[in-house]
Amino acid sequence: MQTIVLGGGCFWCTESVFLSVKGVQSVVSGYMGGDAVSANYEAVCGGDTGHVEVIKVEFDDSVVPLEVILDVFFATHDPTTMDRQGNDVGSQYRSVVFYTEEDQKPTVDRTINKLRDMGINVVTEVHPAVEFYQAEEAHQDFFNRNPGQAYCNFAIPPKLAKLRKEFSQYMVS
8 A cells, every 4th residue: 555645736626536546545635735733724725824735645556556646646637837726726726746655756756757758847846745634524525525516516527537538447437
């Protein structure tokens, strides 16, 4: 089992994608990377803490390797726009990978370099994981628990469609 922490905009969106990937054992929405000694939704969304909305992904790397986790991550958010994902604007929505083991960093770097070699201007930050603050219960499994929520219905289906199109062999049946 491995764990990696990913920030790619609103955690409701990234969580929905990774809950659909085979080999992913858990996805927990939360906050990481800020200067404040605590984090909650209101403070993070206000941009007051320096934290990023992230998901902590625990996965079985014998089913889905880290390379695929990263490929899915980069394919389902915009890693080229600083502090913005669609309508979500602010440093709390920046693209970032927090690795939990030092031997993950070369894989993250290779993945980003591969994208840059393809002409993609990746601005994703890469850092060792620091303290993770779990988001409030209302934010866990948000899309499945709130299927009528307008933002989710606008933002999440295109990400899931891309996942189905490009990574169907890794999708939960």
